[in-house]
Amino acid sequence: MVCTKNLDAKKAINFCLNDKYGKKYCLNEIKSKWVVLFFFDKASLTLENSEILFYSKVQEQFKALNTELIGIGPVSEEEIRIFYKEHSFDIILLSDLDYKVSEEYGVVDFNAEKVRKILPITYLINKNKFICKSWNREKMYYRFSGYGGNAVDLWEQSRMWAHIDKVLDAIELLDKHIKFY
Numbered sequence: 001m002v003c004t005k006n007l008d009a010k011k012a013i014n015f016c017l018n019d020k021y022g023k024k025y026c027l028n029e030i031k032s033k034w035v036v037l038f039f040f041d042k043a044s045l046t047l048e049n050s051e052i053l054f055y056s057k058v059q060e061q062f063k064a065l066n067t068e069l070i071g072i073g074p075v076s077e078e079e080i081r082i083f084y085k086e087h088s089f090d091i092i093l094l095s096d097l098d099y100k101v102s103e104e105y106g107v108v109d110f111n112a113e114k115v116r117k118i119l120p121i122t123y124l125i126n127k128n129k130f131i132c133k134s135w136n137r138e139k140m141y142y143r144f145s146g147y148g149g150n151a152v153d154l155w156e157q158s159r160m161w162a163h164i165d166k167v168l169d170a171i172e173l174l175d176k177h178i179k180f181y
Helices: 051-057 059-064 079-085 100-104 135-146 151-177
Strands: 015-020 024-026 034-039 068-073 092-095 108-110 116-117 119-128 131-136
Touching: 015 092, 034 051, 051 068, 059 068, 059 092, 059 116, 079 092, 079 151, 119 151, 131 151
Parallel strands: 034 068, 068 092
Antiparallel strands: 015 024, 034 119, 108 116, 119 131
16 A cells, blocks of 8 residues: 655654643654654554564654654554553654544555555655655565565564664764765
């Protein structure tokens, strides 16, 4: 499934969404050098291999690069609160229950039963709020899943590490070579 918008090198779409306590976060008010904005589906709150949990394991590496991790999903503030109670991390998760921001970013798709789902897209946004790079985590899955057998289980455990490495590498490369921010 393909994201319906190519936002690379374009100004990021501003959003103002609530976290687990109803505190409003607006993209334009975030002061970090980088923002890793990832979209997740409701199922991510119940999966053992949730991208949220993988990001939480390396959140210190992102903080060291002055990078804020923000996840947006079609979940309620209460669902986010419950997820935070079950797991301990500092990643900002925001409620997009009406899919408005997800639709603006072009990450909403429909499955065969015509049920809305969120495409697993990650954006790297600089401090001037331009999108420097985007990744479709689902495309990465299909590239590696052709190995078959128990490799699928191994892939489920390693796909996010591969993705996270790519994001960290991109931040480090841009920090070294691009001085426009």
